[in-house]
Amino acid sequence: MQNTASQIAPVADTGQPLLELANVEVIYDRVFLAIKGVSLKIHRGQMIALLGSNGAGKSTTLKSISGLLAPERGLVTRGALTFQGKDILPLSPPKRVASGLVHVLEGRRIFEHLSPEDNLLAAYATRGSRQRYQEIKEQVFNYFPRLKERARSKAGYLSGGEQQMLAIGRALMTEPELIMLDEPSLGLSPLLVQEIFEIIREINKEQGVSVLLVEQNAAAALAVVDYAYLLENGHVVMSADAAVMRENPDVQEFYLGGSGKVDYLNVKHYRRRKRWLA
Template sequence: MLTLSNVEVVYDKVFLAIKGVSLEVGEGDMVALLGANGAGKSTTLKTISGLLAPERGEVTRGSVEFLGENIVGSGPPKRVDMGLVHVLEGRRIFGHLTPDDNLLAAYRSGGSRTRLNELREQVYTYFPRLKERARTKAGYLSGGEQQMLAIGRALMTEPKLIMLDEPSLGLSPLLVQEIFAIIKEINEKQGVSVLLVEQNASAALEIVKHAYLIENGGIVMSGEAERLRQNPDVQEFYLGGTDRVDYHNVKHYRRRKRWLA
């Protein structure tokens, strides 16, 4: 469904943000893109959704293909029409509108009211809390409810692929577990492909089938989620580690990630 081939992105014609990034998301797949702050995760998503231009970024090499079409030259509205939707980091809901109006704002222009009502009820089925607070201004919702609204708003566009940028940001572990379970349910019930960007590698690897690890703007590892979970470097640097070094009993300690060695 989605293929990035050797993509490079430059900001302000100077700063190389991502270099030679290649990844794939198949139809109905759930794929995670993992990495630390500043690794290039959000830039990769903005490259796919077409949101680089407002931040003075541009693709200088490579291709982004969605449903067999190179979309590098296409604007964000066309990409949404094709079924590609991006839930931005930090939720970015319309705080002065109600949840109901937020969902309405995302529905395509010229669509039927019947279909609008069907999609809205579908969102409220996944997120009952939003229905309870449908007439409250969205800015007064809790962080978890706002994240639910951001995902629900994306579903109003009837996506084929939904990209989620740090959906766990600022949420409690229980709420993260709940939202990730709903994302998995959407994937399984509706067949919507998911590209999940996360710093919370442990939670992400629990629900995805395949994962990529990005560092310093480049993909350094990819494979089945279980294989990455068992990798000792991923365990130490991204999953909290299983073995701790007793620095009192060693004279010199130097541990490097194997892919940098």
């Protein structure tokens, strides 16, 4: 098995990255080191997945970018974080959104007492014109026709898939350069996951919006993204084009279900195979 360093491939250089993290570390409660020197790049128009098991540091990485660590007593203690060439660490979360960066949190977090239409209005910039609001709203409804059908219903009565569509549509109302999606497949059927991921890819292609996708469903993510990073224990242990990642035997074994024929009696071999994750 090759060592970890040899498996981290650089993203193809296509000019200045839209987003770049350089050796970012995050500590919770001034004690727990959650991510340990994470570096990644996203260029304009790319779709990138951040893969890993529970507790690997995926959501923490997104919150370090969107500025949502403080409510959980988290803090970026080291490293650099730039968006469109500018340091955004000093910026508040609303200012990061205004700069073109939006975070769709795990669990959707929609306003359940409001209608889908009012949810979209709540996300639209107050400085924007009514005409522009109508244009973006119609774009959202074109991507998600079910939301248009349920536009006047209470959002809390929508299905799980419809609520996820609303969360993504609400993010689009900010006219982002980059959308970060945290576990959009959570609790959804495979068919709904496929439908939502296809729409995300369509938005990426038609509008040029970059996407950073955090997923435990590695198979679904690798089917739509261009490039992927794999996190374990707060470290980036592998990065590669999605096609290369899908073919990697360790990724297949531990994240894509493998063949189902692992010989667990051969403990030494098994542990050696997984040593790259340590």
